[in-house]
């Protein structure tokens with residue numbers, strides 16, 4: 001036994017010696033191969049290709065995937081048949097794309113991930129519009145996607161000096177990205193103001209005004225506060241309105257993310273309620289000034305300041321961070337009850353409406369597309385209310401599909417009707433001068449609104465087309 005063990009060790013030692021010595025070739029002095037590097041777009045330090053973080057400033061390099069993508073101006077190179085592509089690291093598994101896809105079976109859920117079946121995908125792009133986290137794009141088989149994004153630099157500053165854009169509005173979705181970008185923008189605001197003399201004005205002003213109180217805006221506000229800048233956050237709805245309006249309760253935070261003045265944000269039960277509660281507590285504890293119910297309509301240059309025009313007046317600021325998200329400002333009906341949680345201006349998850357009484361309001365393509373998605377939900381009662389006489393503002397394809405579902409009795413169409421009031425369990429509608437009361441769980445109002453890019457263009461921000469590798473995405 002002893003000899004067997006000794007023999008085994010001797011053999012192993014011999015093998016290790018041969019391995020270390022090489023295959024018999026004469027030993028060469030070892031030359032260390034220099035791995036290629038590139039300058040960090042933010043601080044200029046050398047970053048090794050494929051590194052996740054900058055070794056100097058610590059910023060995740062993914063933060064610059066849109067910023068550093070090439071701007072394109074020429075016609076799109078068509079490389080083949082258009083197909084949807086789902087970005088696996090962005091997909092939150094909500095299934096909205098599956099519900100919005102007009103091709104049966106072209107998009108399927110595999111576990112928590114949406115998967116495109118190439119042979120069935122016709123590249124309609126409904127899934128791109130439906131995806132709440134911008135994880136899908138349509139590509140033509142070429143190695144790149146074309147995306148329309150506001151032009152920003154590595155500090156998230158636009159071509160309008162002193163005006164920054166962060167979060168989903170800049171082209172990248174997800175809560176963690178929004179938090180990181182908000183923080184980085186305020187860091188830069190601080191550096192830009194550091195050591196400069198504050199301009200004088202007879203009117204009160206702040207160092208930085210932040211527009212939008214989603215994850216990007218709140219993080220920007222907290223970082224500004226942490227750096228002792230005077231700050232105000234202006235929000236058209238209520239605190240973190242986009243997250244508040246998720247139709248479902250679950251959300252996904254893939255990893256903890258550092259929030260200024262708070263620490264690592266980690267939502268244990270992954271519910272939107274707990275995230276909202278965390279935000280509310282942080283705002284209360286830090287005293288971050290958030291003005292809700294005030295909509296920003298314009299930002300104009302005024303000497304050393306930017307003037308933020310709002311629905312309630314205006315605010316003078318040295319710098320402005322726009323964290324508007326992508327949902328824009330939906331037009332409202334202006335009827336009693338519209339402020340209730342059961343009222344939506346967008347549908348992002350069809351299955352949340354399964355088995356419910358849903359009233360859709362509107363006569364354009366977005367209203368019709370919402371109807372067409374909802375009729376496929378099991379046991380959903382769908383009523384469509386429009387004040388016009390006919391569905392004459394919609395695409396031919398949508399009109400035909402709508403007629404089919406109306407004829408099949410899957411939708412009740414109420415032309416020349418108007419919603420008068422929304423109550424907890426009913427909707428009051430006037431049709432032909434008669435008041436009708438419908439059982440109702442949800443109201444979806446799709447009557448247009450102000451898209452965020454339209455506002456940016458009014459502010460003088462350049463919107464450009466960029467090409468991203470097909471594996472990447474932008475909103």
Ligand SMILES: Cc1cc2nc3c(=O)[nH]c(=O)nc-3n(C[C@H](O)[C@H](O)[C@H](O)COP(=O)(O)OP(=O)(O)OC[C@H]3O[C@@H](n4cnc5c(N)ncnc54)[C@H](O)[C@@H]3O)c2cc1C
Pocket residue numbers: 092132133166167168169172173174175176178211212213214215216217234235236237238239240241242243246247248250251252253294295296297323324325326327328329348349
């Ligand atoms: C249904 C759904 C599910 C999602 N699930 C997840 C998930 O599980 N995990 C994840 O990481 N991400 C998820 N996302 C995406 C995530 O919510 C967004 O990426 C994130 O909220 C973007 O943050 P933001 O601050 O850039 O914009 P938003 O959160 O959209 O905030 C923008 C804010 O600006 C306000 N605003 C807009 N215009 C004006 C104006 N003119 N004046 C004043 N205020 C204005 C809005 O009211 C809003 O409060 C989901 C999104 C949806 C819709």
